[in-house]
Amino acid sequence: MxxxxxxxxxxxxxxxxxxxxxxxxxxxATYLKQVFKEEVNVSILDLYAMGAGNxxxxxxxxxxxxxxxxxxHAEISKIKPDLIGITCCFTxxxxxxxxxxxxxxxxxxxxxxxxxxxxxxLEAKSILRDNSFVDFIVCHEGEIALEQLVRSLRGELTIExxxxxxxxxxxxxxxxxxxxKLISDLDILPIPDRxxxxxxxxxxxxxxxxxxxxxxxxxxxxxxxxxxxxxxxxCTKNMWKRQYRPSRLEKVxxxxxxxxxxxxxxxxxxxxxxxxxxxxxxxxxxDYFINRKLDIVFSNVAGISGWLADxxxxxxxxxxxxxxxITVPIETGNxxxxxxxxxxxxxxxxxxxxxxANKLGYWTGAFFIIGFPYETREQIMETIDFAYNSELDFxxxxxxxxxxxxxxx
Numbered sequence: 001m002x003x004x005x006x007x008x009x010x011x012x013x014x015x016x017x018x019x020x021x022x023x024x025x026x027x028x029a030t031y032l033k034q035v036f037k038e039e040v041n042v043s044i045l046d047l048y049a050m051g052a053g054n055x056x057x058x059x060x061x062x063x064x065x066x067x068x069x070x071x072x073h074a075e076i077s078k079i080k081p082d083l084i085g086i087t088c089c090f091t092x093x094x095x096x097x098x099x100x101x102x103x104x105x106x107x108x109x110x111x112x113x114x115x116x117x118x119x120x121x122l123e124a125k126s127i128l129r130d131n132s133f134v135d136f137i138v139c140h141e142g143e144i145a146l147e148q149l150v151r152s153l154r155g156e157l158t159i160e161x162x163x164x165x166x167x168x169x170x171x172x173x174x175x176x177x178x179x180x181k182l183i184s185d186l187d188i189l190p191i192p193d194r195x196x197x198x199x200x201x202x203x204x205x206x207x208x209x210x211x212x213x214x215x216x217x218x219x220x221x222x223x224x225x226x227x228x229x230x231x232x233x234x235c236t237k238n239m240w241k242r243q244y245r246p247s248r249l250e251k252v253x254x255x256x257x258x259x260x261x262x263x264x265x266x267x268x269x270x271x272x273x274x275x276x277x278x279x280x281x282x283x284x285x286x287d288y289f290i291n292r293k294l295d296i297v298f299s300n301v302a303g304i305s306g307w308l309a310d311x312x313x314x315x316x317x318x319x320x321x322x323x324x325x326i327t328v329p330i331e332t333g334n335x336x337x338x339x340x341x342x343x344x345x346x347x348x349x350x351x352x353x354x355x356x357a358n359k360l361g362y363w364t365g366a367f368f369i370i371g372f373p374y375e376t377r378e379q380i381m382e383t384i385d386f387a388y389n390s391e392l393d394f395x396x397x398x399x400x401x402x403x404x405x406x407x408x409x
Contacts, residue, residue, distance in 0.1 A: 009065025105133035333386025
């Protein structure tokens with residue numbers, strides 16, 4: 001059985017937009033390989049990486065990746081797939097994922113197409129209802145559900161028995177199976193095997209994804225899944241059901257050692273939603289790399305929650321281990337908006353945290369969102385004033401008239 005997992009191209013207005021490694025697809029491919037061994041041939045077709053280095057104009061936009069249907073058909077035909085999987089994590093790139101699905105169905109009309117990722121999870125029923133060329137949606141965590149879908153296609157299970165799967169029945173109605181329990185022990189999953197993707201591409205371009213970096217090449221890792229908080233604007237709480245689950249640190253250490261020794265990586269960007277959730281775990285993480293004395297540094301793209309990072313011992317130890325940047329997702333400088341977004345942050349304490357971090361030599365930054373529902377001009381100005389009057393080295397403003405989107409509120 002041949003399975004291809006596709007990372008679609010993207011269409012952007014700004015050529016300076018980049019994507020990091022498709023770790024979700026790498027995790028799925030590695031897991032399927034571990035479970036089925038030689039019985040299943042798994043590959044990743046990374047349309048983004050194949051052409052992102054040479055973007056092309058499309059009206060007033062730019063295509064990053066391969067979007068030519070003839071070329072895409074040729075690549076898929078090399079694999080002769082029995083199952084086609086397509087990732088759709090970001091709402092902004094949903095259209096491109098659908099275009100790839102339609103292209104694949106035109107080439108292989110009888111081959112089932114499954115989509116997964118955050119956007120696909122939160123809009124599963126509508127995607128199947130409105131797009132006849134998509135056959136299945138794997139919702140939330142994908143490894144076990146995708147394994148069982150493969151087993152179903154091999155005649156070992158019924159589709160109806162697969163928790164976490166949304167599908168179209170014979171009468172064309174959309175069926176949503178019961179939600180799947182998240183994996184309680186992430187250590188049953190193997191270390192993501194980057195050989196499934198073109199790491200040379202990501203080593204060359206990853207540093208452009210992050211506005212500020214210390215060393216390159218950069219690779220991304222995920223040491224835990226989920227976040228227990230309920231920020232109103234964030235879909236993480238619904239994707240991961242507010243369940244924080246860490247991987248065993250020995251496994252994390254091995255993954256990072258592989259990235260350093262086999263790929264020459266010099267900066268590790270941690271993608272966890274709540275990396276410092278368990279402080280004792282972070283102390284152990286830091287002690288390991290303090291003792292190893294590797295020529296690497298660490299950053300955390302999602303930022304570090306201010307109410308967890310206000311710890312002198314933690315800040316000192318992280319700095320010694322190679323963390324050089326503290327970015328705090330503050331979001332707003334207005335007390336009423338803080339209540340509305342349900343974020344447990346104290347602006348006065350954040351200011352003190354930034355002062356401490358600066359003294360320790362960290363680069364300090366913050367994320368802010370402009371345009372929450374019901375936000376007034378005066379409240380927006382409070383956010384801007386807070387940022388400019390702080391001791392932050394840099395601030396990222398996400399400016400958009402926020403709307404309620406399924407999966408956030």
